[in-house]
Amino acid sequence: MSQQQIVYLDNNATTRVDDRVLEAMLPYFTEFYANSTGSHISGLTIKEAVENAAWQTADLINAEAEEITFTSGATEAINLAIKGLIYQDRKHIVTIQTEHKAVLETCRFMENIGFEVTYLPTRSDGILDIQLLEDVITDNTLVFIGMFSNNETGVIQNVSAISEILKAKNVLFMCDATQAVGKILIDVKELGIDLLALSAHKFYGPKGVGALYVSAKAKIKMQPQILGGGQQKKLRSGTLNVPGIIGLGKASEIAVNEQNENQKRIEFLRNKLETGLLQFEDAFVNGNTENRIYNTSNICFPGVNSEQLILALGNISVSNGASCSAVTSEPSHVLKAMGLTDQEALSSIRFSLGRFTTSEEIDIAVEQVFESARRLQETS
Known part of the structure; x- marks a missing residue:
């Protein structure tokens, strides 16, 4: 060597970054550089490209384009998903001890503002005992937060079985799928996932861009964490990272194929x-x-x-x-x-x-x- x-x-x-992703991104740094909210021809051209990227990203997880909110990555998506539920009536969160620190630290924040959080252990092989989950759910339980695939061990949880329990108990399912999206088939509709976080740089896209899927069917009233111009249906303000979004869309398209x-x-x-x-x-x-x-x-x-x-x-x-x-x-x-x-x-x-x-x-x-x-x- x-x-x-x-x-x-x-x-x-x-x-x-995949060469094909980089090639798709480059024109949006120098040629198509207008703000996507501009009402002129250049802005409308960019808006169309962003909407196409939303469709590409949504297609990767069998979602709808309007259910996708672009973020700076999975960490922001996780924070938006969890903190965005702050004004819901129920005040109990359930998660797993082996979650990423982005989930665990955000859950601790929620504890500090009055939520109750249950941190479930796993078996020695990293798999959650489904009975434990069922036993801790109460009438006050708002959401269960669980990884699809663990970032350190690769262990995949029994997402289907988890989803069945949560649906029966009328509890939201927030899934950190950062290590699974783009690698394996994920169908949020079939799996009954209400919120899902992903990041482009985990599957050959650029750093600094990710997305949060929020199920329209679940009718979740999310609270924005970044305020300003009201972009992205007022859920995440700020000028869009257009080259990054184009890269995420292209990486999603390649992953599907x-x-x-x-x-x-x-x-x-x-x-x-x-x-x-x-x-x-x-x-x-x-x-x-x-x-x-x-x-x-x-x-x-x-x-x-x-x-x-x-x-x-x-x-x-x-x-x-x-x-x-x-x-x-x-x-x-x-x-x-x-x-x-x-x-x-x-x-x-x-x-x-x-x-x-x-x-x-x-x-x-x-x-x-x-x-x-x-x-x-x-x-x-």
């Missing part, structure tokens, strides 16, 4: 990586291996400090926690909630593959991770 070559296996943190093909190839490479790395003494996979996203493997290397391993790998990009903190001395709250010890959590590495990962890169990664981990284990 040359000194400059990077083997990038941190696609859950962010992905490379290619996600099945990508899944087969990436899952094969993930399994190849996992087979090689599990030859390491006592190594094991964190989380349910049957119900998980096809690009993710979270592996514990007992006796190996993950921070030291990441540094030793140099040009191989992996992480030991959430994408917002690639190297941290704190054990992962996700792995801890699944029952791992501090030491086990601090010895775990997340590998996340993507559209541009090659078989040669997997061979390089297996060899270097195995050798580096063995050296660190011997010297610890």
